[in-house]
Amino acid sequence: MQAQSTVEKAIDILFHLHAEPHACGVTAIGRRLGLSKSSTHRLLSALGRRGLVEKDDRGRYRTGIGLVALGVGALDREPIVAAARPVLEAEAAALGETVFLVAARAGRIIVLDKSEGEGFLRASPRIGSTVPVHATAVGKLYLAFGGGSVEAPAGELEKFSNATIARRSALAAAVARAAERGFAENSDEWIPGLSVVAAPVMATASDGRMLAAVAVAAPTPRMQSLGREEIGRRMLAAAARVAARFEGVAQ
Amino acid sequence: MQAQSTVEKAIDILFHLHAEPHACGVTAIGRRLGLSKSSTHRLLSALGRRGLVEKDDRGRYRTGIGLVALGVGALDREPIVAAARPVLEAEAAALGETVFLVAARAGRIIVLDKSEGEGFLRASPRIGSTVPVHATAVGKLYLAFGGGSVEAPAGELEKFSNATIARRSALAAAVARAAERGFAENSDEWIPGLSVVAAPVMATASDGRMLAAVAVAAPTPRMQSLGREEIGRRMLAAAARVAARFEGVAQ
DNA sequence: GACAATGTTCCTTTAATAGGAACAAATTTC
DNA sequence: GAAATTTGTTCCTATTAAAGGAACATTGTC
Numbered sequence: 001m002q003a004q005s006t007v008e009k010a011i012d013i014l015f016h017l018h019a020e021p022h023a024c025g026v027t028a029i030g031r032r033l034g035l036s037k038s039s040t041h042r043l044l045s046a047l048g049r050r051g052l053v054e055k056d057d058r059g060r061y062r063t064g065i066g067l068v069a070l071g072v073g074a075l076d077r078e079p080i081v082a083a084a085r086p087v088l089e090a091e092a093a094a095l096g097e098t099v100f101l102v103a104a105r106a107g108r109i110i111v112l113d114k115s116e117g118e119g120f121l122r123a124s125p126r127i128g129s130t131v132p133v134h135a136t137a138v139g140k141l142y143l144a145f146g147g148g149s150v151e152a153p154a155g156e157l158e159k160f161s162n163a164t165i166a167r168r169s170a171l172a173a174a175v176a177r178a179a180e181r182g183f184a185e186n187s188d189e190w191i192p193g194l195s196v197v198a199a200p201v202m203a204t205a206s207d208g209r210m211l212a213a214v215a216v217a218a219p220t221p222r223m224q225s226l227g228r229e230e231i232g233r234r235m236l237a238a239a240a241r242v243a244a245r246f247e248g249v250a251q
Numbered sequence: 252m253q254a255q256s257t258v259e260k261a262i263d264i265l266f267h268l269h270a271e272p273h274a275c276g277v278t279a280i281g282r283r284l285g286l287s288k289s290s291t292h293r294l295l296s297a298l299g300r301r302g303l304v305e306k307d308d309r310g311r312y313r314t315g316i317g318l319v320a321l322g323v324g325a326l327d328r329e330p331i332v333a334a335a336r337p338v339l340e341a342e343a344a345a346l347g348e349t350v351f352l353v354a355a356r357a358g359r360i361i362v363l364d365k366s367e368g369e370g371f372l373r374a375s376p377r378i379g380s381t382v383p384v385h386a387t388a389v390g391k392l393y394l395a396f397g398g399g400s401v402e403a404p405a406g407e408l409e410k411f412s413n414a415t416i417a418r419r420s421a422l423a424a425a426v427a428r429a430a431e432r433g434f435a436e437n438s439d440e441w442i443p444g445l446s447v448v449a450a451p452v453m454a455t456a457s458d459g460r461m462l463a464a465v466a467v468a469a470p471t472p473r474m475q476s477l478g479r480e481e482i483g484r485r486m487l488a489a490a491a492r493v494a495a496r497f498e499g500v501a502q
Numbered sequence: 503g504a505c506a507a508t509g510t511t512c513c514t515t516t517a518a519t520a521g522g523a524a525c526a527a528a529t530t531t532c
Numbered sequence: 533g534a535a536a537t538t539t540g541t542t543c544c545t546a547t548t549a550a551a552g553g554a555a556c557a558t559t560g561t562c
Contacts, residue, residue: 006519006549007261007297015301018324027539036521041541046258050266051357059526059540063325068363069379071322073269074314076377105316106302112319126327128320135359257518257550277509287552292510295548309559310509 009035010043014063025059075127076178080201080212081113083246091238095216095226098123099238102131102138102198103212104149109138112148112212114161123217125193125233133166134171137178137186137198138213143171145200145210146177163188187220195223199235200241211246214239258287261294265303265314268342274311322379331463332364333451334497338465339366343488345475346467349374352493353382353389353449354463355400360389363463374445374468386415388429388437388449389464394422395430396451396461414439437482438471446474450486452493461498465490 012033019022046063047053051066058114075081084101091099092115100114100123109132111125125131133139133150134157142150157166163225165171178184198215202208214235223231263284268275281291291441295312298304302317326332335352341365342350351365351374358424360383362376376382384390384401394403408417416422429435435449449466453459465486 005293005297006257007294008301010258010261011298011303014321018321021328025539026541037540038522038542039520042519044254045541047262049264050259052262054356063321063328064359065325065363065379066317067325069361070265070314071319071325072377072379074316074318074322077272077314105305110316110320112316126265126323128316131363146415155440197351199358235420278507286507289511289553290551296510402511 017063022138023056023062025060053118084242087242097216097218099216100125121219135160135190137184137196140175140178140184141200141213142177160190161188161192174214181235185228195220197231197235199239201239204243260280268314274313276311335493338489338493348467350467353378386409386411386441388435389424391429391435391475392451392464394426411441412439412443432442436479444471446471448482448486450490452490455494
């Protein structure tokens with residue numbers, strides 16, 4: 001990845017600090033991103049003047065509080081998030097499991113919002129994080145209904161667990177089944193012990209494209225006892241409510 | 252505010268888009284920030300290549316999903332947030348009201364995390380948002396225990412409601428009372444109908460400075476019936492638990 | 503269908519950036 | 533405890549990227 005503009009270099013620094021668990025020094029950042037020490041320092045100073053990075057006691061840099069403000073605002077700005085939030089909360093309260101909203105952005109599948117369940121063992125996806133296409137329920141939905149907005153990765157399908165779909169023909173079959181049933185599921189295919197059932201939020205009025213997906217995540221045994229078919233119908237109804245609220249709000 | 256570096260101009264665009272409720276055009280952004288149309292366009296392109304801004308169907312720009320990822324990560328990085336989260340959740344569940352964590356950053360008081368209550372009418376502060384110093388419970392705590400990390404605004408004290416403290420002598424008295432009791436409260440002083448009781452999280456081991464504050468927010472009638480003194484003691488205990496977890500984790 | 507406003511691209515002057523080197527703290531090593 | 537090494541910060545000038553006017557393309561409007 002070749003940074004071209006100064007702005008992009010600064011953003012690369014932000015993402016690098018984001019990826020690092022601990023605060024980083026100027027020298028280390030510069031070395032990692034191929035920037036001179038003085039350039040790195042100047043970029044960090046500019047970011048610091050706007051509160052996007054902070055310096056700790058020892059002069060090390062880490063991501064700043066300004067990023068939090070910008071990020072949370074960006075979420076609330078997404079109309080689909082505003083439309084979905086009450087539905088997520090209602091479903092999470094009714095099921096006692098984590099319910100979340102996922103959508104495609106720039107060819108990747110990203111967690112937009114969540115409402116967590118009550119269990120001691122519960123799914124807690126990170127808002128803003130990316131999930132794999134070929135090993136998740138939402139990924140299958142996007143392959144079935146997304147109209148090419150998301151594609152399965154090129155080359156070998158990464159194997160996350162014993163249950164991960166490895167062959168493209170098997171993936172195509174799973175996608176076809178999702179297209180037929182209208183919802184998709186995933187048992188241990190990404191994270192062992194985690195099951196997800198997801199339904200697509202389709203724009204009913206305009207062009208009928210897929211706006212997002214509503215999904216419930218639970219430990220596999222609990223999902224088993226809840227009944228996948230019943231949960232699937234429930235998610236379809238929830239997704240329809242989100243779509244109705246979205247079109248009502250967006251008007 | 253005069254932008255000096257290119258990076259700062261780009262960040263100013265981000266904050267401007269963040270402040271605007273709707274997507275903005277290149278011309279409008281440039282006019283607002285004093286940038287030429289072509290410069291604005293180039294900065295937006297750079298931000299867009301890294302996913303920090305997005306373009307809608309009509310070519311308008313708004314904040315992008317990349318900011319969400321950066322922001323959420325930045326929050327989880329704050330050790331005080333990690334230490335406080337279970338305490339916030341436990342208190343929110345026990346009280347049924349919104350409990351949140353607030354701290355001073357760069358001289359301002361900022362909401363770091365929250366766990367919302369269950370009421371139909373409930374406080375829902377925005378994570379990352381700034382709250383006023385002289386009209387909030389946490390503001391009084393920082394004036395009492397913050398060691399100068401936060402100061403009351405210069406000039407006239409802004410009047411948010413009929414209950415807002417207007418005179419500096421009255422503010423000093425409220426701060427003195429907070430210093431004496433160890434916790435602070437706020438009834439309708441910022442937002443009419445909203446009451447808050449807050450307790451400071453003090454570093455017990457090292458230098459004893461104020462790390463953050465734990466606060467519970469509720470509609471004024473409900474706070475009245477819960478009993479301010481009892482809630483104050485409860486918040487003091489919660490803040491002590493946060494401090495203990497913080498020092499235990501940070502070790 | 504003509505007009506106005508907006509997003510995008512092009513090009514040259516201008517000004518900010520890059521990066522080496524020197525300096526100052528802090529940390530590590532002996 | 534002192535020397536040595538690493539690291540954050542500042543300074544300076546050749547270089548390079550950014551700024552801004554103008555032309556072009558596109559969209560929405562009257």
